[in-house]
Amino acid sequence: MKMFFTSAAACALIAGAAHAEQHEMDREGWPESFTVGTASQGGTYFAYGSGWANLVADELGISGGGEVTGGPMQNMALVHTGDAAFGMTTMGPAAESLAGENPIAPGLEMTNACAMFPMYQTPFSVTALSSSGIESIDDIPEGARIGFGPAGSTSDTYFPRMMDTLGVEYERRNGGWSDLGGQLQDGLLDVIAFAAGVPVPAVSQLEVQTDVNIIEFTEEEQQQILDNFPVSEFEIPASTYTTLEEPARSVSMWNFAIANCDLPESFVNAVVDVVMSDNERMVNIHRAAQSTVPENWDKNTVLPWHPGAARWFEENAGADIPDDMIHGN
Structure with missing residues (x-):
């Protein structure tokens, strides 16, 4: 029995060494x-x-x-x-x-x-302060200051074009999401147009600090965007944000x-x-x-x-x- 366990242990050691050697071989050319x-x-x-x-x-x-x-x-x-x-x-x-x-x-x-x-999927969503009275895309006033995220981001690349398609006239602003969230809260922006996986940390943070409106697209607006951009239908689940009482109609990109x-x-x-x-x-x-x-x-x-x-x-x-x-x- 002692010989058996000794032999088994030896086999395990050999197998382990072989595995380690294989692991090292697999790492050839790996960066540090x-x-x-x-x-x-x-x-x-x-x-x-x-x-x-x-x-x-x-x-x-x-x-x-x-x-x-x-x-x-x-x-x-x-x-x-x-x-x-x-x-x-x-x-x-x-x-x-x-x-x-x-x-x-x-x-x-x-x-x-x-x-x-x-x-x-990255949903495209719009957020405004509840105090702004903006509850739909149609409510966005002419010349509204809209934060579209960092320059060159998915949001900045596509959301302005989407807003153009929907007939919104706006002043374009760029910046990091946290910064834009702060600017919205301070009244320096009217709207933030997010293209980001949900929940967006900046929106979750805003919800804790103030009342916000998460604005969905109407069926007609959604269809206009689907017809013009490489996106698919999406619903932001109601459980995503405390503000949402039911799913919000959106579009998304993988x-x-x-x-x-x-x-x-x-x-x-x-x-x-x-x-x-x-x-x-x-x-x-x-x-x-x-x-x-x-x-x-x-x-x-x-x-x-x-x-x-x-x-x-x-x-x-x-x-x-x-x-x-x-x-x-």
Whole structure:
């Protein structure tokens, strides 16, 4: 019996050593640290992105974290050039960047930013102070000061065009979500037009401090936007904010995490595994991560997949990704 346990222990040691050696082999070419391009503080990108960056850093034993950026357009540029290993973007800005229409570098086709995993949908929503009397899009007065988020963000790229389509005349303001929330509260803005995963931290903060109106689109307004922009129907659940008594009609655009296409396949595969294999951990980071589930891989119809990410979804989610949608094929 003693010989049996000794032999079993020896086998376990050999197996453990082999596993450790395999683990080391898998790490060939891995960076010593990484950053995730997010967006401004007070927005969902920053909270969500910093959260998964820290989770991956802890799980893989690598130094990493979120970085404040101008949002999806800048993240596409940073990841394309390799200045950031990872980032987060929205399908609209991703398509524009691939086509060479990113305002940060006009004419540069940003084809070295690859899809990594689905995050969540970004609803477009409008918030005003209750004291303003603004309860609908029609109520927004001519020349209203509207905060559209950081310059170059998804919100700043699409919401002004949406407002134009709906016939709203406004004064355009930019800034981080937290700053804009403060300006709304101080009466320096009339409205904030948010494009961010819900709940938007800045709106949740405003609700605690003052009375706000979360303004939904009418059916006609929603249809006008659906007809003119790369978005889909969405309802902001009533449980999202204490202010909402029933779901609010909206539209949304999908967000994906992106990786520099030159990163080692094994590294990206390991990162995707950390994020996608335990949804509960992600939801603890941000409630928007309820949509960060494997079956949403098919919401990417724009970006080439990183080979390491594609392999994870093929092996774990039964994904059928066309060869021409995988980078390097």
